Amino acid sequence: MNAYSNAIETFDLTRQFGSFTAVDKVNFYVPKGEIFGLLGPNGAGKTTTIRMLCGIIKPSSGNASVLGFDIRKDSEEIKKNIGYMSQKFSLYNDLKAIENLQFYAAIYGVEKSERNRRIQDLIDQSGLRGVEYELTSSLSGAWRQRLALACAIAHKPPMLFLDEATAGVDPLSRREFWDLIYEMASEGTSIVATTHYMDEAEYCNTIGMMYQAEMIALASPDRLKDEMPGVLVQISCDKPLQAEEIADQFPGVIDAALHGIRLHVTLKNEDKITALTNTLQAAGILVEDVETILPSLEDVFINMVESRLKEKPQNSLEVN
Ligand SMILES: Nc1ncnc2c1ncn2[C@@H]1O[C@H](COP(=O)(O)OP(=O)(O)OP(=O)(O)O)[C@@H](O)[C@H]1O
Ligand SMILES: [Mg+2]
Numbered sequence: 001m002n003a004y005s006n007a008i009e010t011f012d013l014t015r016q017f018g019s020f021t022a023v024d025k026v027n028f029y030v031p032k033g034e035i036f037g038l039l040g041p042n043g044a045g046k047t048t049t050i051r052m053l054c055g056i057i058k059p060s061s062g063n064a065s066v067l068g069f070d071i072r073k074d075s076e077e078i079k080k081n082i083g084y085m086s087q088k089f090s091l092y093n094d095l096k097a098i099e100n101l102q103f104y105a106a107i108y109g110v111e112k113s114e115r116n117r118r119i120q121d122l123i124d125q126s127g128l129r130g131v132e133y134e135l136t137s138s139l140s141g142a143w144r145q146r147l148a149l150a151c152a153i154a155h156k157p158p159m160l161f162l163d164e165a166t167a168g169v170d171p172l173s174r175r176e177f178w179d180l181i182y183e184m185a186s187e188g189t190s191i192v193a194t195t196h197y198m199d200e201a202e203y204c205n206t207i208g209m210m211y212q213a214e215m216i217a218l219a220s221p222d223r224l225k226d227e228m229p230g231v232l233v234q235i236s237c238d239k240p241l242q243a244e245e246i247a248d249q250f251p252g253v254i255d256a257a258l259h260g261i262r263l264h265v266t267l268k269n270e271d272k273i274t275a276l277t278n279t280l281q282a283a284g285i286l287v288e289d290v291e292t293i294l295p296s297l298e299d300v301f302i303n304m305v306e307s308r309l310k311e312k313p314q315n316s317l318e319v320n
Pocket of ligand 2: 046047
């Protein structure tokens with residue numbers, strides 16, 4: 001293996017599809033054993049970034065190193081040394097769980113003499129003991145996902161890419177999945193993960209927020225929250241939708257967004273809280289509670305994307 005200090009380093013990494021730029025001069029690094037989260041709305045360029053780092057597609061300009069290998073020149077070496085799990089991971093449904101493991105262990109070049117022991121370890125490590133002889137098609141989503149992870153790491157890769165690996169899985173199973181990921185990171189595996197679940201983003205050492213092909217923020221979850229501009233206020237009222245519309249137009253409001261039945265409003269400063277409350281009440285809205293709160297990562301994410309959207313409007317933007 002190459003000597004490397006950072007598992008990933010990118011230098012103005014760029015990818016175009018025709019005249020469209022999907023990833024635009026993206027720079028970040030991932031220290032060995034860290035979990036890096038790539039966040040961003042649909043179409044931001046996350047999967048394209050990962051595909052370049054995995055050596056599946058070439059950058060149009062710029063470059064990156066993965067485990068010390070050059071993604072332009074050493075894509076074959078990279079493919080051998082990484083694990084990649086996407087949302088559409090391919091498991092063979094007509095095989096038993098253990099047969100999928102045997103198949104992937106062989107594909108990833110695990111020595112024949114070591115294969116059985118490795119597969120048994122993977123079954124234990126990923127909690128698949130007891131279902132290993134079940135047909136893959138009969139496993140629930142959460143089991144299939146654990147199996148897919150076990151397959152992706154059959155060759156003990158020092159670097160793992162997870163692209164929406166937990167989409168559609170229930171919260172408890174997602175947590176258990178992340179426990180496995182944490183364990184791997186603590187043993188030195190470096191991880192790059194994309195997710196639309198903000199609770200998962202909290203598990204990352206560093207978050208890179210992508211928007212329209214660019215990296216618009218890069219920091220730890222805590223720092224992103226600390227650095228969110230303005231003051232965040234949570235408003236409980238009887239007509240949250242109407243309140244959001246009014247708040248959006250109110251001078252001094254950076255952003256207003258619904259969080260369930262409550263309204264989160266980011267104001268430039270605290271002085272505006274009373275005036276906003278009065279305006280809402282004057283419009284016939286019953287304001288039950290107004291509270292200054294610490295932002296969650298979801299607030300940061302929505303705030304960043306919406307303030308970018310105001311700067312650089314786009315016809316359609318789906319945020320989930
Ligand atoms: N092979 C391709 N040819 C043309 N355009 C592409 C190709 N792959 C991706 N794109 C475009 O590049 C942009 C970024 O796509 P990408 O899949 O990287 O986004 P993403 O951030 O992963 O989104 P999502 O959250 O929906 O998975 C999108 O507008 C997409 O349509
Ligand atoms: Mg994607």
